[in-house]
Each structure stands twice: as structure tokens, then as C-alpha cells.
Amino acid sequence: xxxxxxxxxxxxxxxxxxxxxxxxxxxxxxxxxxxxxxxxxxxxxxxxxxxxxxxxxxxxxxxxxxxxxxxxxxxxxxxxxxxxxxxxxxxxxxxxxxxxxxxxxxxxxxxxxxxxxxxxxxxxxxxxxxxxxxxxxxxxxxxxxxxxxxxxxxxxxxxxxxxxxxxxxxxxxxxxxxxxxxxxxxxxxxxxxxxxxxxxxxxxxxxxxxxxxxxxxx
Amino acid sequence: xxxxxxxxxxxxxxxxxxxxxxxxxxxxxxxxxxxxxxxxxxxxxxxxxxxxxxxxxxxxxxxxxxxxxxxxxxxxxxxxxxxxxxxxxxxxxxxxxxxxxxxxxxxxxxxxxxxxxxxxxxxxxxxxxxxxxxxxxxxxxxxxxxxxxxxxxxxxxxxxxxxxxxxxxxxxxxxxxxxxxxxxxxxxxxxxxxxxxxxxxxxxxxxxxxxxxxxxxxxxxxxxxxxxxxxxxxxxxxxxxx
Numbered sequence: 001x002x003x004x005x006x007x008x009x010x011x012x013x014x015x016x017x018x019x020x021x022x023x024x025x026x027x028x029x030x031x032x033x034x035x036x037x038x039x040x041x042x043x044x045x046x047x048x049x050x051x052x053x054x055x056x057x058x059x060x061x062x063x064x065x066x067x068x069x070x071x072x073x074x075x076x077x078x079x080x081x082x083x084x085x086x087x088x089x090x091x092x093x094x095x096x097x098x099x100x101x102x103x104x105x106x107x108x109x110x111x112x113x114x115x116x117x118x119x120x121x122x123x124x125x126x127x128x129x130x131x132x133x134x135x136x137x138x139x140x141x142x143x144x145x146x147x148x149x150x151x152x153x154x155x156x157x158x159x160x161x162x163x164x165x166x167x168x169x170x171x172x173x174x175x176x177x178x179x180x181x182x183x184x185x186x187x188x189x190x191x192x193x194x195x196x197x198x199x200x201x202x203x204x205x206x207x208x209x210x211x212x213x214x215x216x217x218x
Numbered sequence: 219x220x221x222x223x224x225x226x227x228x229x230x231x232x233x234x235x236x237x238x239x240x241x242x243x244x245x246x247x248x249x250x251x252x253x254x255x256x257x258x259x260x261x262x263x264x265x266x267x268x269x270x271x272x273x274x275x276x277x278x279x280x281x282x283x284x285x286x287x288x289x290x291x292x293x294x295x296x297x298x299x300x301x302x303x304x305x306x307x308x309x310x311x312x313x314x315x316x317x318x319x320x321x322x323x324x325x326x327x328x329x330x331x332x333x334x335x336x337x338x339x340x341x342x343x344x345x346x347x348x349x350x351x352x353x354x355x356x357x358x359x360x361x362x363x364x365x366x367x368x369x370x371x372x373x374x375x376x377x378x379x380x381x382x383x384x385x386x387x388x389x390x391x392x393x394x395x396x397x398x399x400x401x402x403x404x405x406x407x408x409x410x411x412x413x414x415x416x417x418x419x420x421x422x423x424x425x426x427x428x429x430x431x432x433x434x435x436x437x438x439x440x441x442x443x444x445x446x447x448x449x450x451x452x453x454x455x456x457x458x459x460x
Contacts, residue, residue, distance in 0.1 A: 144381060148361065148374050158364050162357045165350055166385045169392040176396060208381050215373040
């Protein structure tokens with residue numbers, strides 16, 4: 001499984017656009033928002049955490065289709081499915097590789113983008129905490145959408161329709177955590193809910209993704 | 219005699235052709251009685267005026283929107299566990315009806331909300347979760363439409379329905395946390411001392427029964443269509459092989 005993780009990471013880095021592309025997309029979203037809503041600091045500070053979360057969501061979504069599609073095309077997904085490790089493990093490793101190449105850079109870069117959006121002082125810590133806790137769930141749920149649409153020629157738009165509604169709980173609690181943290185309110189409830197949703201997602205969704213892949217490989 | 223006999227398409231077609239006219243007739247009767255009674259023969263409520271009559275479409279359609287998803291969940295489970303094709307086709311047939319019911323509930327809610335709350339739309343937990351439910355219906359139907367192989371499509375949409383159910387319920391309670399509600403609580407419940415007044419309650423019962431029967435009629439019709447379409451496809455395939 002470690003070998004699979006390293007292989008995926010290596011592919012992402014060497015094939016180009018692994019780390020950089022998601023970040024660049026994130027930067028573009030953050031740059032475009034002030035054009036849309038105007039440059040006043042007060043407005044931006046109010047919506048900053050929401051924008052950062054939406055940017056993370058979209059950056060994650062755009063890189064989903066390459067999780068399984070390339071392996072499906074060149075047949076290595078068939079080999080992985082017949083490999084001695086369970087397909088659920090393969091899916092989890094794929095999700096982890098996806099998170100390291102898109103989620104983790106976003107977590108690291110989010111404070112910088114927060115500065116661009118006048119994020120309130122107290123919110124930085126909570127923004128990082130929320131993204132660290134929330135983005136793994138985005139990647140794991142993404143494998144589910146990618147697994148459902150892997151056999152389709154043009155599955156991209158369909159996949160967004162399937163995956164985005166699943167992101168609703170994570171987005172709600174993630175954004176709420178940052179908002180409450182920024183306002184100095186109690187953050188325990190959204191923090192625990194966010195962590196709980198992520199933990200449950202990691203525990204359960206790989207089974208659904210693996211089932212979908214088996215159907216598609218049949 | 220068990221319910222699994224209806225997994226046989228021939229048996230299902232035979233029984234459903236007998237049931238269908240009765241279901242359609244009863245639908246017409248209860249909807250006409252409920253709607254005419256509700257719209258024209260009930261008094262206007264204090265504070266609400268005649269807008270209260272939206273309830274006769276709003277409440278039944280909202281109930282059906284949720285229960286149709288539950289029905290799809292059950293039929294998807296039956297398909298995934300016992301692999302009865304009729305079950306998968308029933309889930310496929312129910313999805314558009316559920317989506318339309320959700321849309322009706324949202325639109326009548328907007329029509330009711332405008333005079334009562336002074337707004338067409340409010341990001342209230344109930345309204346928001348219905349919108350999310352509508353998105354789930356759309357995704358489910360889109361996935362059915364996108365895949366050519368019927369068995370693959372049935373499997374994948376079945377899995378999507380299971381995962382979607384979990385996340386739909388999760389979203390329902392997450393939005394509760396996110397915003398305060400403008401929508402009133404449950405109007406009808408079995409364990410409460412006082413529901414709405416009987417003058418409104420009885421025609422509402424007719425409407426709810428009418429919507430349930432309407433759904434049964436439509437889902438039987440659509441499932442029959444799906445079975446016939448499947449037979450046609452099989453015939454065409456045999457033709458091409460020969």
C-alpha cells in the first residue's frame with residue numbers, strides 16, 4: 001500500500017500539475033472574488049472564510065477525475081483490483097495521495113490567501129484547523145464520485161453534480177468553525193462535528209467507492 | 219405466496235395491469251374530493267386568509283418527496299441484495315416523480331411564503347434541505363441517464379442512493395445547526411394532543427391519500443414502461459445477433 005501511495009505521488013509530481021495546478025486554481029478564485037464583490041475590506045473579511053472553503057472545494061473537485069481515470073484507461077486499475085491488497089485499501093491510498101497533492105498544499109497556502117481576503121486576525125488558526133480536518137473528507141468523497149463515473153467518457157460535469165451535494169455537511173461545519181473562531185465564540189460543537197464527519201467518511205465511503213469500481217470493472 | 223413473486227416481470231405485469239385502473243380511479247376520486255373540499259368548502263383561517271389552502275398541495279407533495287426517496291432506498295437495497303430487476307426499474311421509475319414532488323413542494327412553499335413571510339425564498343433549514351434533496355434527485359437521474367449498460371447503471375445508482383441517503387439526512391440536521399428556521403414545526407403528528415382543526419384536517423387526509431395513490435399509479439405505469447423498454451431492447455439485441 002505504501003508502494004502504491006509513493007507511485008501515485010510520483011505520477012502526480014512527474015506528470016506535471018500535481019501540486020501546482022490546484023494551488024494556482026485556488027489563487028485565481030481568490031483573485032477573482034474581489035473583482036466580483038468589490039475591494040472593500042469589510043465585505044471581504046466577512047466572506048473570506050466562505051470563499052476559501054469554496055475555493056478548496058472547487059480545487060479539489062477539478063482534480064478528482066484523474067484519480068481513477070488514467071489507471072482505468074491503461075488497465076492498471078484492473079491489476080490493482082486483482083492485487084492481493086483489498087480494493088478498499090487501494091481506494092484509501094488513492095484518496096490519501098489525492099489529499100497530499102491537493103488538500104495539503106491548500107492547507108499550507110490558505111493563510112497566505114487569507115491575507116489577500118482580509119481574513120480577521122483570530123480566524124487563521126481556525127481556518128487551518130478546519131481545512132486540515134475537512135479536506136480529507138473532500139478527497140475521500142471525491143473517490144466515490146470518481147469511482148461512479150470512471151467508465152464514462154465525459155463524466156466531469158456529472159461528477160460535480162454527484163459529489164457537490166455530498167460536500168454540504170463538511171462545508172457547513174467547516175465554514176461555521178472558522179466563522180465562530182473569528183468571532184471568538186465557542187467552537188467545540190462544529191469542531192467535533194467536522195472531525196466526526198471526516199472520520200466516519202474515511203471509515204465508510206471507501207467501501208462504497210470500491211463497490212462502484214468493481215461494478216465498473218465488471 | 220410471497221412478495222418476491224413480483225420479482226418475476228411477467229407476474230408483475232399481470233398484477234399491475236389489474237391494480238392500475240383501480241389505483242388510477244381511486245387517485246382521481248380522492249384528489250377531486252380532497253382538493254375541491256379543501257379549496258372551496260373550508261372556511262378562511264384567521265391570520266392566514268385564503269392562503270391556508272396552499273396546504274392541500276404543499277404538505278402532501280412534501281411528504282411524498284421524502285417518502286419517495288425512502289422507497290427508492292428500499293428498492294435499491296432489494297436490487298443490490300437480491301438482484302430483482304423489477305426493483306431496480308421501480309427505483310428508476312420513482313426518481314423523476316420524486317424530483318417533481320420536491321419541486322412542487324418548493325414552489326408551493328414559495329407561493330405560500332410570499333404573503334406570509336414576505337419573501338419567496340429564505341435560507342431556512344427545511345427549505346434548504348429540500349433544495350439539497352432536489353439536487354440529490356437530479357444527480358441520481360443524471361447517473362441513470364449517463365450509463366448505457368442497464369445492470370451497471372442499476373448497481374451504481376443503487377450505491378449512490380445508499381450513500382446519498384446518509385448524506386441527505388446528515389445535511390438535513392447540519393442545516394438546522396447553520397441557520398434558524400422561519401418554517402413552522404410539524405403540523406401533523408400522531409403523538410400531539412392538538413393538530414390543526416378538524417375542518418382542515420379531513421380534506422387534508424383525502425389529499426394525502428390522493429398523492430400517495432397518484433404516486434402508486436405513476437410508479438406502476440412508469441415501471442411497466444421501463445419493463446417494456448427493456449424487453450424491446452432485448453428483442454433488438456436478439457435481432458442483431460441473428
